[in-house]
Structures are given as structure tokens and as C-alpha cells.
Amino acid sequence: MIVTLTLNPSLDRTIEIARLTRGSMTRATATRLDPGGKGVNVSRALAAHGVPTLAVVPCGGPEGEQLTELLKLEGIDVGAVPVSGRTRSNVSLVEPDGTVTKVNEPGGSLRQEDLERVDEAVLSAAVDADWVVASGSLPPGVPDTFYGRLGRQLNELGVRFAVDTSGTALAEALEAGPALVKPNRDELAETVGFRIDTVADAIRAAEAMRAAGAEAVLASLGADGAVLVGERGARWGESPVDRGRSAVGAGDAMLAGYLAAGTSGSEPLVEALSWGAAAVRFPGSRMPGPSDVDRARVRVHPTPDLLRPLSGPHHEHGMEQIR
Template identity: 75%
Template sequence: MIVTLTLNPSLDRTIEVARLSRGELNRASAARLDPGGKGVNVSRALAAHGVATRAVVPCGGPEGEQLTALLRQEGIDVVAVAVAGHTRSNVSLVEPDGTVTKINEPGGSLLPDDLARVEEAVLDAAAGADWVVASGSLPPGVPDGSYAGLGRRLGELGVRFAVDSSGPALGAALAARPALVKPNREELAESVGFGIHTVADAIEAAHRMRAAGAATVLASLGADGAVLVDGRGVRWGESPVDRGRSTVGAGDAMLAGFLAAGETGADDLTEALSWGAAAVRLPGSRMPGPSDVDRTAVLVPATPDRTRHLRGPLQDDRTEQSR
């Protein structure tokens, strides 16, 4: 069982347009509404592959009720914690070349009592779980050390803790010695204080994150694949995508694939890369199922190409809906 926590979930409306023109009437060619937020996406991807998962989400107002209903429609076991604030709504405008323009609401504040009840819900849900994954930005009013505090309590229970966040929340979480962190290229640079321009830079940054407390670092590099650094050593791989439709949620799918490999015995980096690439080929924030995943396209050389210069953000997961 893999439990996910999304402190700042959302309703995500994706609108496809032929061309985005500012200040003009833009007609949609397609639209869809999905439950959103990074941990929510991890659970959605896991559920689509038949991996047992439970999603803990604070829910407020009619949007929170709709979020819960959408998740249950996807067969996800939801622990919905009623809170005083509102659940946010996000909009993604997607152009044919894969360019995504996002408008994210900040989300409602979580009061201290709300946060305490959410944390207790996670600890209850974690009974017998293999992993607890805390993903995404912290809503207004939540202390930067919240993930770290939760991680320490989970460590006392013997439950592995994974974190996919950014900024001070990620930095504080490293002190709780998480079993896994999944930064993207931008978050790697922010964490270590230098630019990530090559695969070697990414590897060095991942080593520094391990020295700061993380047992394993899975760093997504957008179009340049991912670096995996753990106690076994260093691996790098990629899964090229000829024509991407949306990068929203690609990093979440990558994390889900990595975690699912631990449940099935598959190669963890191959699963991570193939699930992430599959998400890029899908519209909006749709999560890939088994028929979407192409493991034959994954390339994991025996020796990482450390001199490789990283390209632009074509498949960079900086557009993930979590942040």
C-alpha cells in the first residue's frame, strides 16, 4: 500500500486551443476536468496500474466534494479531511506544440487544527503501508517544517517517507532523513545553490541532497530524462518523446512508476522513465495506464553520460500542477 498526502489539492481544468492569443477570443478544441495536486496524481497513476493506494486530502467547500467524487470515480481509496478553507481550482491552456500556460489558485489556508487532523489521518492511513508520499506545495498558513515533522513520526512507525516539494519545505524535510526525494532540475538548483547545466551537475547536486539527509534522490531532468542516486550508486536514463501533448503531472507519474517498481520487482528507473514519458504523451493531467507505457523506448546506459548538456524545458516538469 502506498499512501499519498496532498496538502494543496485542486480541481484541474485543461483546455486545448489551436493557438493562445492574448486579449482575443480563444475557442477550445477540447476540455477535461481532473482531480489535481501532486500526491493525487501519484495515487491516480498507481491506481491505473492496479497498485494499492490511498489518498489523504484536505477538502473544503463544493470544490472539495467534487474532488473527492472524481477520485472515487477512478477507484481510489480517499481519506477526505473536512477543513474550513476551500479547495483550489487550476486552469491549464494547452497548445498543439505542447506549450502549457497554467493559472493556479493559491488554495485556502489550513488552520492549525485542520493541519493536525490531516496529519493524524495520514498516520492512521499509514498503518501497514509501505510508503507515505508527501507531495506538492504547502498551502497558506502551513509551517515550512510540516513535512519534516510528519516524516519523523512516520520514521518512528517504520514507514518509508518520500517527499516531492520545493523551497523551504523541501529543505526542512531533508532533516527528517526521508527515504526518497524527487526534485526536478529547478528544485535541484535551488536546493544546492548552483545551476544544473549538465548530467554531472545533476549528479553532484543529488549527492549533496543525500549528504543533507535523503537516502535516495530521483531527479527529473525534463527532456533529458532522470538521474537516480542512492546507496547502490549512480544511474541516468531517458525515454525520448517525439511529440508531447502535456508535461502536466509528468513528474508525478515518474514518481509513481518508481514506487510501483518496488511493489512489482521491476527496474525502478525504467518504470519511472516510462511512466513519466507516457504522461507527456497524454492530454492535460491524465495519468497513464498500462497500455500507455512503452518500456522499450527507455535508454539506461551502463555509464551515465556526465558531460551531456541539458536541453530546454520541452518536457520539463516545472509545469506540474503541484507547485
């Protein structure tokens, strides 16, 4: 079983529109409501492929109850932890060319007693787990050391720990020696302090993260695929997508594919890339199932083209300041 922890879950409403014009009335062409949050998406992708998973989520207010029910409808076991705050809602406006405009509410604050209940729920579930995955940002009230402390507790239990977060929370988690970290291109750059403009840059940054404590690094590079750096060395792979509809949740599907490979005996990088590419073909944060995954399109390069430039600039705020 794979346990996921999402400290900042959400209800994600995706609205498809013909065109977004500020200040005008816009009619929706389609809409859907999904349970959201990075760890939640990992569980959704795993459940869609029949991989046993438990999603631990702090839930507050009517939105929290709705989140729990939506997860159960997808066949996911839920470790709902009642908290004092309210579960947030996010809205994504999707245009036909794939442009996505997101409006995300801030997460509700978590008090110390809330965190203690979350910690207890995760450690209790970890007894029967192959992996525990902590994904997403930390909501207000949660110290940057939370993931690192959880990782050390899981190490003592002999449970593999994967983390997908950013900033100081990621740096703290690295010190706990996680079995896997899954940064994106911008999170790589932010962590190591230099730009990621080529495949070689991505591998060098991943190796630096391994030196900081991670056993393996799966770094997603958007349209340029991903690099995997671990005990077997460094490999780069890609899975072209002819027509992408939304990149929301693609990194989460990629992480789920990597983890699922351990239960099926499949090649982890192939599973990761094929699941991530499948997610890009869907609107909103819909997760792919077995019939959506095309492993034949994946190309893994045991000897990476190190000088290959990565497409597009860094996108996250502050990346332009890294030289």
C-alpha cells in the same frame, strides 16, 4: 499500499485551443476536468496500474466534494479531511504545439486544527502502508517544518517516506532522513545553490542531497530523462518522446512508477522513466495506464556521460541568479 498526501489539491480543468490570443474570444476544441495536485496525481497513476493507494486530501466547499467524487470515479480510496477553507481550481490552456498556459488559484489556508486532522489521517493510514508520499507546495498557514515533522513521525513507525516539494519545505524534509526525494532540475539547483547544466551537475547535486539526509534521490531532468542516486551509486536514464502534449503531472507519474516498482519487482528507474514519458504524451494531467507504458524505449546508462549538456535553460523564477 501507498499513501499520498496532497496539502494543496485542486480541480484541474484542461482546455485545448487552436491558438491563444490575449484580449480575444477563443473557442475550445476539447476540455476535461481532472482531480489535481501532485500527490493526487501519484495516486491516480498508481490506481491506473492496479497498485493499492489511498489519497489523503484536505477538502473544503463544493469543489472539495467534487474532487473527492472524481477520485472515487478513478477507483482511488480517499481519506478526505474536512477543512475550513475552499479547495482551489486551476485552468490550463493547451495549444497544438504543446504550449501550456496555466492559471492557478492560491490554495486555501489551513488552520492548526485542520493540520492536526490531516496529520491524524496520514498516521492512521500509515499503519498499513509500504510508503507515505508527501507531494506539492504548502498552502498558507502551513509551517515549512510540516513535512520534516511528518517524516520523523513516519520514521518512528518504520514507514518509508518520500517527499516531492521545494524550497525551505524540502530542506526541512531532508533533515528528517526521507527514503526518497524527487526534485526536478530547478529544485535541485535551488537546494544546492549551483546551476544544473550537465548530467554531472545533476549527480553532484543529488549526492549533496543524500549527504543532507535523503537515502535516495530521483531527479527528473525533463527531456533529458532522470538521474537516480542511491546506495547502488548514480545512474542516468532517458526515454525519448516523439510528440509530447503536456508535461503537467509527468514528474508525478515518474514518482509513481518508481514506487510501483517496489511492489512488482521491476527496475525502479525503468518504471519511473517509462511512466513519466507516457504521461507526457497525454493532454492535461491525465495519468497513463499499463497499455500506455513503453519500457522498450527506456535507455539506462550505468556509466553516465557526465559531460553531456542538458537541453534548455532553467525555467523557474530565480534560477538565472544562480551562478
